[in-house]
Amino acid sequence: MGTPLGDFIRAKRDSIQPETLGLPTHGRRRSPGLRRSDLAARAGISVEYLTRMEQGRDRNPSTAVMNALADALSLDPAERNHLRYLAKITGSECCTRTRPAPPRRDVRPPVLETLRLLEPGIAIVTNRLGDVLAHTSGFASVTNGTGLLDSEVPNLTRYVFTDPRARTLFADWDDVADEHAFDLWLGPSVENSEWLTTELASTAGPDFTRRLNRHLIPQRGSLRLNHPSGCELQLSRETLELSSDAQQLVVFLPADEGTAQAVAQLRRQPYGQLRAIS
The missing domain is CATH 3.30.450.180 (Beta-Lactamase)
Structure with missing residues (x-):
């Protein structure tokens, strides 16, 4: 089962055309956008680690890894903030299983x-x-x-x-x-x-x-x-x-x-x- 963080990374990876990053486009591609191997190489992490994140099997990436992924995906400031936010909530999801409180409806x-x-x-x-x-x-x-x-x-x-x-x-x-x-x-x-x-x-x-x-x-x-x-x-x-x-x-x-x-x-x-x- 995936996570919001993994979904976002995968969606951004799929939306990037390799040629915009100066990467070759030759060869058969099973899916649109950037290959996992390309993104992993740009971020300086292993393909296996990136796969675990996208699939929701690693929920606590370090700040350094998040910054590296943001750079590798060429995220703008708003997207970087969202990436950090998703990393935070993805990490807390595995530790928080309490019943959610109803949304607050009163206005001060x-x-x-x-x-x-x-x-x-x-x-x-x-x-x-x-x-x-x-x-x-x-x-x-x-x-x-x-x-x-x-x-x-x-x-x-x-x-x-x-x-x-x-x-x-x-x-x-x-x-x-x-x-x-x-x-x-x-x-x-x-x-x-x-x-x-x-x-x-x-x-x-x-x-x-x-x-x-x-x-x-x-x-x-x-x-x-x-x-x-x-x-x-x-x-x-x-x-x-x-x-x-x-x-x-x-x-x-x-x-x-x-x-x-x-x-x-x-x-x-x-x-x-x-x-x-x-």
Whole structure:
């Protein structure tokens, strides 16, 4: 059985074309990308050791080995951080077998007060699992009619992968799906994400599983929405990490004048007020 670390190393290895590293491309190749022998040689480790890591039979690689692999794979800073994170959680998995605690859903009063100050703007408090913990009336206005907030316990990740309306709402659905799949690795804890990952694997099918296991670092550009009212919205995102709470405060800002006018029109329709979801 593999591990998140092994899956990531293998996915990156498969995505690299040998010629980009100055390696010869002649000879028959059983799989795309870089051979294990090529990567092992670049990292200064044995093929046997690399195989054990990719297959999940070695879960505690040293920092020096991780740095060598990052260099050999030409990882960018975001990918290097993810590699270190996966090494950490892979090593802890074999030692931690306690029952995971439910994800935290309460939002601290100062955070709620900050959200109130952002009214009538478009803002939300969420966690990496996609749980919608609190939102402004502006967020409700923009998402009205999409089904996103219909559930008693709204979850963005579940909505993206299981609600057909999401594919219409998000103009760049593939990018949004990649973001939410990646963020499950960064949840309140890896164990806490298991309940959602298991559920989505059965309901969303192989498309979700493929996105989860390829560990694609998202770019998180502007969010383009096809609103049910007929408006096309383009929103930039500013994210404040609430590290001690394992939560995020995300503010959505109109990226152009047309979006600003459309959002102003949507705000004139009474859809409620600031809401904390328990």
